[in-house]
Amino acid sequence: MSSFSSNDTLGLTKNVNSLFHIKPFKTEIVWRNVIIFTIIHYLALNAFTMWDFRVFAFHYIYGWVGAFGISAGAHRLWCHRSYKANKKLELLLLYLNTIAVQNSVIEWVRDHRVHHKHSDTDADPHNSKRGFFFSHMGWLLCKKHPDVKKFGSKIDMSDLMNNPLLRFQHKYYIPLILLISQIIPIACTIYLFNTTVYTSFCFSMNRYFMSLHRTWFTNSFAHIGTWKPYDKNIASSDSKFFGTICFGEGWHNFHHVFPWDYKVSELPLYRYNFTIAFIDFFVWLGWATDLKVASDDMIRKRVLRTGDGSHPYSIEAAKNKIEFDIAQNVSSLCWGLGDNDMTEDEMNGIKTLHPKSQ
Numbered sequence: 001m002s003s004f005s006s007n008d009t010l011g012l013t014k015n016v017n018s019l020f021h022i023k024p025f026k027t028e029i030v031w032r033n034v035i036i037f038t039i040i041h042y043l044a045l046n047a048f049t050m051w052d053f054r055v056f057a058f059h060y061i062y063g064w065v066g067a068f069g070i071s072a073g074a075h076r077l078w079c080h081r082s083y084k085a086n087k088k089l090e091l092l093l094l095y096l097n098t099i100a101v102q103n104s105v106i107e108w109v110r111d112h113r114v115h116h117k118h119s120d121t122d123a124d125p126h127n128s129k130r131g132f133f134f135s136h137m138g139w140l141l142c143k144k145h146p147d148v149k150k151f152g153s154k155i156d157m158s159d160l161m162n163n164p165l166l167r168f169q170h171k172y173y174i175p176l177i178l179l180i181s182q183i184i185p186i187a188c189t190i191y192l193f194n195t196t197v198y199t200s201f202c203f204s205m206n207r208y209f210m211s212l213h214r215t216w217f218t219n220s221f222a223h224i225g226t227w228k229p230y231d232k233n234i235a236s237s238d239s240k241f242f243g244t245i246c247f248g249e250g251w252h253n254f255h256h257v258f259p260w261d262y263k264v265s266e267l268p269l270y271r272y273n274f275t276i277a278f279i280d281f282f283v284w285l286g287w288a289t290d291l292k293v294a295s296d297d298m299i300r301k302r303v304l305r306t307g308d309g310s311h312p313y314s315i316e317a318a319k320n321k322i323e324f325d326i327a328q329n330v331s332s333l334c335w336g337l338g339d340n341d342m343t344e345d346e347m348n349g350i351k352t353l354h355p356k357s358q
Helices: 006-019 031-050 053-066 068-079 087-100 105-117 132-136 146-152 164-171 173-193 197-223 240-245 252-257 274-285 296-306 312-320 344-348
Strands: 291-294 350-353
Touching: 031 197, 053 068, 053 087, 053 173, 053 197, 068 087, 068 105, 068 274, 087 164, 087 173, 105 146, 105 164, 132 197, 164 173, 173 197, 197 240, 197 252, 296 312, 344 350
Parallel strands: none
Antiparallel strands: 291 350
């Protein structure tokens, strides 16, 4: 009778690794992207050396409006399907999204859905466990981890691929961003303020610089905070500051628990979530319908089951020693409405506001 020694086991492990060609992942820098982002930041900061408030204000407002193409468009409408939009609103959101230049809606949604399904793992495009800089912008400066491609290819994108408007934007993305994000605003500032092409281009890059970092804050800062009223077991956290400057996208603990909620928070106050005001305005116009929100009962059960104790429901229960029935079958690995991993409890806990039939 024989037994394996530690050396035998080590040798067997090496043989198995060799047999299946298992290699540790090594980060590979994409120097083209490094150079591009370096130039963008240089031009953006250079704008301050040729300061013109009129040009700055024009580009800032153009970029500020364009941000709704990400928050209300790519994010809440097309990725999480938290409400429905008619064709007029879709066209408007697609224009605004193209201003932002953060990849086509189809690419943006694929990355974001896999981020929700595999948050803070190697399959997450901006995995916060790889460090603050990586989750903020470093993920765009290096090749993707193989798991991002592997699990990204499994994400259901049929709803977007069946949308002719999104297919058009994806196919003609480069000429569209050149026209909408650069030529139109630069031409407007030259005509209105008699500025030079270079000056206006630098301010355009300054607008782009602010737009990018505003979005990236959600990937970085919102995954290192400590305020987790809804689920203390995940990295994403809530932040009033980033909730405000990121157009309501900083209420990240709530969002990862209830990704299909159009408000991305419980807050009724527009000043902490500008995107709610944007969507509600188009509800008033009749362009947006079927807004999805989490029911109070669903929120209460999740808060008491997995929250960090900071939510008013948790404080009330602890203070009054109230016991609730908090049994609930929910998934934290859901990208939004239509995900096959959504449980029956989740479906039953969704409320629909302003249904189209009304």
